Amino acid sequence: MTPQHTGTVLELRGIGVSFGGLVALDDVSMTAATGTVVGVIGPNGAGKTTLFNVICGFVEPNTGSVLFEQKPLRPRPHQLAAKGIVRTLQGVGLFRGLTVLENVMAGATHTARAGLVSALLGLPRSDRDERRLRDEAMTLLDELGIAEHAQAWPGTLPYAVGKRVALARALVARPRLLLLDEPAGGLGGEDVDELAALIVDLPRRSDCSVMLVEHHMDLVMKVCDQIVVLDFGRVVASGTPAQVRDNPAVAEAYLGAEVGS
């Protein structure tokens, strides 16, 4: 975990979301300190995905505001990466017709200025840009321990490797805030432990803050500096893993014996 906090990367103030008569989020406020890993947990239907969707601009809140690095954020999904926020999806979600390396390179479209200009003018990317991107993507694959799969097709990869490729694709965009949507979903014990080690290291190695939604309690307790607990759209607890684990209301209402075990 990362003890050095130097400001707030994300702040939510009084977020409320209703879908028709259903209140999905009710006056949700929270802050995520820069350089930390923050977990959002809670039972099914608690509002976790809706919260991510608000941050990404997929859902517009009825009330409240979002601040990114102390400035109001009016997120538009297609501009998010350019602003410094990248989200991974549940599952893997790789392009099947691209190699692993190309998939990772595809995550960096907005960072390559020449590439952007070329794209706007309908010209091919400059060779230099392409080489730089390729090197960056290879470095990331190497750091995540999957360089040997660079030329493989996504359909041939073990699931856990695919998840890492998706993580590399997110990181190549150099996010300052990385949103991980159920990163441990579908992984087994050893793979979860390895993923936990990677996530804990992200703030230092990739210089980004991390926010994750996750049902896998072992991972959440291991990697998070701060945990926010939602139930029925409300924040019912927040604090360090130990504080949340010891909060009887949390244990009783959402996590039951799972947290203590």
Ligand SMILES: Nc1ncnc2c1ncn2[C@@H]1O[C@H](COP(=O)(O)OP(=O)(O)OP(=O)(O)O)[C@@H](O)[C@H]1O
């Ligand atoms: N687009 C939508 N239209 C109507 N209701 C929605 C919509 N999206 C979410 N909801 C409802 O809002 C509530 C919160 O859902 P949300 O998906 O955010 O919960 P969650 O905590 O992510 O659940 P899970 O852990 O099962 O993914 C649920 O009651 C859900 O049915």
